[in-house]
Amino acid sequence: MDASPGDRILFRSTAATGYGRVGTVTRGAESGPRQLSPLDRVWVYAAAGRGICLRPDGPLATYQLAVLDPALRVRDTYPLAGVPNRARVSPSGNVLAWTVFVTGDSYTGGRFSTRAGMLDLATGETVDSLELFPVVRGAAPPHAVDVNLWGVTFADDQRFYATLSTGGKRYLIAGEIGARSARTLAENVECPSPSPDGTRIAFKEAIGGDPARGWRLSVLDLSTLRRRPLAETRSVDDQAAWYGNDTIMYGVRRGVRDSDVWAVPADGSGTPRLLVPDAESPAALWN
Template identity: 45%
Template sequence: MKKVLTGVLGIVLLLGAGVLYVVQARGGGPAVNARPVMSGQMAIAPGNLYFRNLASGPDEGKLAVVPAGDPSGARQVGELRCDRFATARSTSICLRLKPGSLPPFTEMLVLGPDLKVKHQETLPGTPSRARVSPDGNIVNWTVFVTGDSYSATGFSTRTGLYDLRSTTLLKSIEELPVFVDGKRYFASDINYWGITFAADGNTFYVTMGSKGKTYLIKADYHGYRGNAVAQNVECPSLSPDGRRVAYKQKTADGSWRLAVLDLTSHQVTHPAETRPIDDQPLWRDNGTVLYALHHNTTSDIWSVPANSTGTPTLLVPDASSPASV
């Protein structure tokens, strides 16, 4: 409770203006924000939920924040625009499509606790996934090089890492040596996407796709090798205690549903969310998973218990890419 109150107080202190319902339109867009918005300088603080604001209006596409304990309240926005966002400790990553680029390029921004840019790279492709290791030392991303969804025929991804400690940039992990059933796996169609790091800052999990199958790869960052530990796992997200992975599981009709894998027993649990999802889940804590659900031209952020009990709860409408410290 103290952390939540601290986060709320942090937002109040950072506000540079009151609630804005009507603002001057820019670029010929709507002059009215569809949902209440507060403007002001933003920073990363515990007790907050960050996301991409999708409510129509001049602030659509901007990074926004609400108190985790009151996600239905007015959202605060700054000037940072991101297509995907993630944060951990004092480090954040923002992926955004470079304006006017053809073929498309992605701007990858590494941000400090004040959301100021510490490092920037331009990558070929469109933004897809982004994460920060729990210790805040490594940012990672996935971009689409061709196609516009995982269901697109012949899609190709590039997944990379940036180590803030050594300033090492790895634009693609496609040369990662992987072993399946104890044998080194070779194929010309390998794609990786959706990295999630463990608390040790070294172990990570990632999806490998090849020959119509997807594998959950457990990898060693410093040793730089990986082993397949499960199949039909996409966009993994490791729980804070490192015991389970929440992910997208392909169903018979070609859509995905939310699933949770116990890494010790290999038992798969399906949370109460039965609607199709196309997102990399985020653990709110060891018992709750957050995710974006798409509908029409927007999406909403929902939460659900990681076991098979309870019911899904709408947290933030017109929002995507949830992130929390």
Template identity: 50%
Template sequence: MSLRARLAVLLVAVVVLGGIAVGSVLRASDRAARRDRQQGGAPPVTSGHVALTEAGPARQSRLVFRNMAWGPHRDELVSVPAADPSGPRTASEVHCLRFYAAAGTGVCLQGVQGVVQDTYQAVVLDAELREQRHYPLTGIPTRARVSPSGHLVAWTVFLSGDSYAGGTFSTRTSILDVRTWTLQNTLEDYRVIKDGNTYRSADVNFWGVTFADDDHFYATLATGGKTYLVHGDIAARTVTTLRENVECPSLSPDGTRLAFKKRVPGLPADAPWRLYVLDLPSLRETPLAEQRSIDDQAVWLDDRTLAYALPGDYGADMWTVPADGTGTPLRLMTAALAPAVVG
């Protein structure tokens, strides 16, 4: 066979194989699209204006959260009307791993790509998602909260380990006053009051701050193989233990209840938690209808409904459950994480 004939055969083979490859990609894409439609996949995402407050008489509550859907807007903060959480998403071009907002102040914990290794930072955002200041983080972001007034922000990072389940981890929790830009770098500098006495231990860890106001908060304290709900006093720089076996508390809008995850004996070591609500006046616990293990700090959508993350096809989906122990869990949003109610 001549050289020209061989080249012709090679060219035909390349064209045929290329056509097969393109056809395979198109069929795979079509199957993925059909699957997403059948399974209630993530809604379309387009760039637009995202804010933490709504102006005008027609303003409505919105959800701002981390978009987990694959594509050019993955990990961006996106917005949807609270009344239509499964609707089309408006993307902000602001990337966050963890996020929360209140009263026009946002906190965005994000990754920063480096030449040698990636790092992380906490970014304080204004109502238009413009950066006000940023602070380097010493570990992997895991929790974030803003006080109801928008004056204080808090975040937690893993210094070592990457899961609360195993018990072999170290965290650091910080509180920042955005009025003065005063940073309390770690709650481990606070005096711990346990059983009425000052308590000291090298294994103290804090995580999961939820603010009552600009002077007080609740959080989780871990020490001696146990976890405790603590009440914090920012001016006095003290935390006081209130109750055992409470993790990632979240204060209700009316300030009377705390949602939290509780370790339940007999559950698997890597999935040990159930959602509960603690009535603060009576200290009565109510187990919620969600029977799966929840490793998240739940968010109150209103005084009656909690939202929380569970693993999904895109990494995480948001689910809801009534806060009074009734009802059944419902999927709120596909491919979503770290929501905040704004408006």
């Protein structure tokens, strides 16, 4: 089993045999033979030969973050206070990010809220909650009590993107880890994913600004902030990933447990195509 840089796609299997295990397939032959790791996990991602997985920690309803080497062996673990929701790795493999659902925040009325954190493996520095970062965001209050952050992803080891929610609205934020600060870029942008060339962001946007109506996959041009809806018209509740500079890949549910990875052109043309059957949580391992 190999998650080192190469011409492969990493994913979490949703097939009946090997459900929940991490696998890889060869780019260009994604529906062909797959290699599976023996470890089960809830979310997985990898870059530059280093992986992150969020997985159950024993028989109780607790979870942990596991740091993976290129062979997908667990090298270190950290407890998570919440239910895993998203995971990402910086392009260098040095910085890990995660999002979990938590309960108990007074403003939620007993519903779930989120916590997003980071771990720099090169320095050992940890950010337990990105909610502690000051965010400049137009007319929104500077320190609103209902702030939630999720879907953290990286441009590099210092610059990150994420979704911020407050006052019933969702924003794309761009942040600097060293400066411990962030700023809003656009409204109604969730679960961002930067393109390999760093010029665009793939994301899901709530239809009509209302998540109850579902989501539409789109791409945001970072130089103009213009957005382009993609040819995938199904509601996709996923943090998309880039197959290459011209193609987006993402998971589409077929029920509670079943999912497939699909792909669609990043310029809004073409039609969606099935990429990896019985899979979710894809990551391209080219870097």
